[in-house]
Amino acid sequence: MLKSLTRAVNIAARFTNKAPGATVARCAEPLVRSALCAPTSATTARPFTRSIWMMCSGGADRRATLLASKHTLPSCGCGGLHTEGDKAFVEFLSDEIKEEKKIQKTKTLPKMSGGWELELNGTEAKLTRDLSGEKVTVTFNVNNSIPPNMEEEPEQGQKSEDNEPDIVSSPNFVIEVTKKGAKNSLVFDCHFPEDEIGHGEGEEESDIFTIREVSFQPEGEEDWKETSYTLNTDSLDWALYDHLMDFLADRGVDNTFADELIELSTALEHQEYIKFLEDLNGFIKCQ
Amino acid sequence: MVLLLRNLQNVVPIRRARLRKDVETLKRILGVQRFDMGIVCVDDRKIQHINNIYRKRNMPTDVLSFPFYEDLKPGRLPCALHRDEYNLGDIFLGVEYVMQQCQERSCDFQGTLTVIAAHGICHLLGYRHETEEEWAEMFQKEHYILHEFNRLTGSHLEPLTKRCTGDRRYWKDCSEDTGLESKESKTIIPT
Numbered sequence: 001m002l003k004s005l006t007r008a009v010n011i012a013a014r015f016t017n018k019a020p021g022a023t024v025a026r027c028a029e030p031l032v033r034s035a036l037c038a039p040t041s042a043t044t045a046r047p048f049t050r051s052i053w054m055m056c057s058g059g060a061d062r063r064a065t066l067l068a069s070k071h072t073l074p075s076c077g078c079g080g081l082h083t084e085g086d087k088a089f090v091e092f093l094s095d096e097i098k099e100e101k102k103i104q105k106t107k108t109l110p111k112m113s114g115g116w117e118l119e120l121n122g123t124e125a126k127l128t129r130d131l132s133g134e135k136v137t138v139t140f141n142v143n144n145s146i147p148p149n150m151e152e153e154p155e156q157g158q159k160s161e162d163n164e165p166d167i168v169s170s171p172n173f174v175i176e177v178t179k180k181g182a183k184n185s186l187v188f189d190c191h192f193p194e195d196e197i198g199h200g201e202g203e204e205e206s207d208i209f210t211i212r213e214v215s216f217q218p219e220g221e222e223d224w225k226e227t228s229y230t231l232n233t234d235s236l237d238w239a240l241y242d243h244l245m246d247f248l249a250d251r252g253v254d255n256t257f258a259d260e261l262i263e264l265s266t267a268l269e270h271q272e273y274i275k276f277l278e279d280l281n282g283f284i285k286c287q
Numbered sequence: 288m289v290l291l292l293r294n295l296q297n298v299v300p301i302r303r304a305r306l307r308k309d310v311e312t313l314k315r316i317l318g319v320q321r322f323d324m325g326i327v328c329v330d331d332r333k334i335q336h337i338n339n340i341y342r343k344r345n346m347p348t349d350v351l352s353f354p355f356y357e358d359l360k361p362g363r364l365p366c367a368l369h370r371d372e373y374n375l376g377d378i379f380l381g382v383e384y385v386m387q388q389c390q391e392r393s394c395d396f397q398g399t400l401t402v403i404a405a406h407g408i409c410h411l412l413g414y415r416h417e418t419e420e421e422w423a424e425m426f427q428k429e430h431y432i433l434h435e436f437n438r439l440t441g442s443h444l445e446p447l448t449k450r451c452t453g454d455r456r457y458w459k460d461c462s463e464d465t466g467l468e469s470k471e472s473k474t475i476i477p478t
Contacts, residue, residue, distance in 0.1 A: 207293055238290065242303035255297035 078286040086284050093281040100274050109271070110263050114252045118264075123272050125264070129252055136251045137176040140261070142269040145171035147194050169269040170262050173209075175253055176217070184216040184228075188248065192262070209258040211244055288373065289323045290314070296330035299382045302397065309401040309436075313408055316435045319364065324411070325377035326404065334381035349388070350403045351379040352410035359413030361424055378407035402444050405432050 112118065116127040116138075127138040146169050170192035178185045193206035214231040217224065224230075233241055248254070290310055294301045306326070314320050329337075331347035339345040355376040356365045367373045385403060389396045409428050416422040429446035437444055 205293070208295065208297065238292070239304060239307055242292065242307050245303050249300060254300060255294060259297055 080286050082286070090281060090284050093277055093284065097274060097277050097281065100270070100277065104270060104274065105267070109267050110260070112257070112260050112264060114257065116252070120268070123268075125268060127261075131251065133180050134251070135176075135178040136253070137178070138173055138253065138261070139176070140171040140173035140265060142169055142171055142265055142272060145169040145265055145269060167266070167270075168262060169265040171265050172212075173261065175248065176219070177251060178219050185219045187215050187217045187224075188244070189213040189215075189224075190253075192258070207245075208255045211241065211248075214244060288321050291323070291325040292328075293325070294328045295333065296328055296382060298330045299328075299386045299396075301328050301382060305397060306400060306404075309397075309440075310404050310408075312436060312439060313401070313405050313432060316432050316439075317408065317412065319375060319408075319412070321373055322365070322367075323374045324408075327377060327379045328382045329379055330383040331381065334379055334384065337379060347381055347384045349381045349385050350407045351381075352407045353377045353379070354411045354413070356413070361413040361415070361421075361428070363413070375408070375411040378404060378411065380404065380407070398442060398444050401436070401442075402429075402433065402447055405429055405436070405444075406447050408432075 109118070112127060114129065116129050119126040119128065123143045124139065124141045129136045146167055172189065172191040175188040175190060176185045177188075189212045190209050191212055192209050211233050213233065215224070215228045217228055233244075290307060292303055292307055292310075294303065306328075310324075310326060311320075314322070314324065334351065335345060335347040337351055338348050341351070353376045355372075355374040359365060365372070365375070380400065380403060382400070385399055386396055388394070389399050406429060409425055409432070414421070414425040414428055416425050426446055433444045433446055436442060
């Protein structure tokens, strides 16, 4: 009952990535302009600047043509090829980077409220907080943290980039609670549920985040020790689950934290994406 | 049997274990432990949205009930034949709205949430307050439930509509007095 009801009463578009053709055309412009409709004045929207790689599978022939058109010999001392295709690729990347930077909300990452300290290691982020003898660590990785598109074809004539939801990074995250006197840390494997979208008006039916597994693990270990008993919450007593959620809330991991984590992860993911594009650009240019 | 608890908001901290325990106690008092039920905690924005969709009232409120059985006679338990029919429905608690009201009146939030949940469960069981007779019947039920709850837990909870006792007014007028009641009916029949 709740399932059907909650689906019916909200338009939750967090994971409904629609794909207006206009934006696709803009993003694909350097390579597939003629194949798609003419570019419009659509403003930059991240979902489709990336999804073009998935969407233009039919463009393989075109790319092959570009590469095959001229067999360029190395033109600098780097020892690598520099084809016309590379040149087009670099131009594309430069435009892409420019657009991505334009939509980047801020160069600095958003701060988490509640006195969390952030430590970054590439795509991995670690948030730490000490409170009265306990240490709480939350770790997440922005790789593969964007839910797959549940795309729907836009209605004809609808070119509303305004309707495009932003890309949201909602990574799985691991919470480690360490007590001074305890032998092991209590570790929670948490995630952001991907709700199915109901017919008509969709409704998110799940909590903002949920605990998937709970286990005792040696402190600071990166790998999950499989020999430790792991409590799976799928078949858990609901009251126990609620106590675990309250336990986390008392340590600053609540819905507010989860929302802020999504903001942080989204900003970090975007930052890393831009950095990747810049590295790719540099690699193709071979500078 | 299952009490599904969902917290979809981040405005008000919810003690989930306490809320579950209190609602389970209410269910026991009413003899409906074997029925499933959903409790969804939402903020003003969401409950206003739901209120607007189902009741065309574009304003936040404290509670909206969505009974599984639409035409229950108050006081009679649903006659469920199959396992999936052991379902009372869902209650949306406008916890942000409730918290605001509690702060204005210096009420205990958790206790008030229990009172409002009791009100919502009564709606799931077919109680209404469209007329004076209905209101009196519902008030009596709420009074009984909370009296039992107080006896079992040592609390001092009172029904939402208490201040209207003895009045010849209908519930809609009562809402002005009780504060915690918004100005419209709380029972929604989902489409």
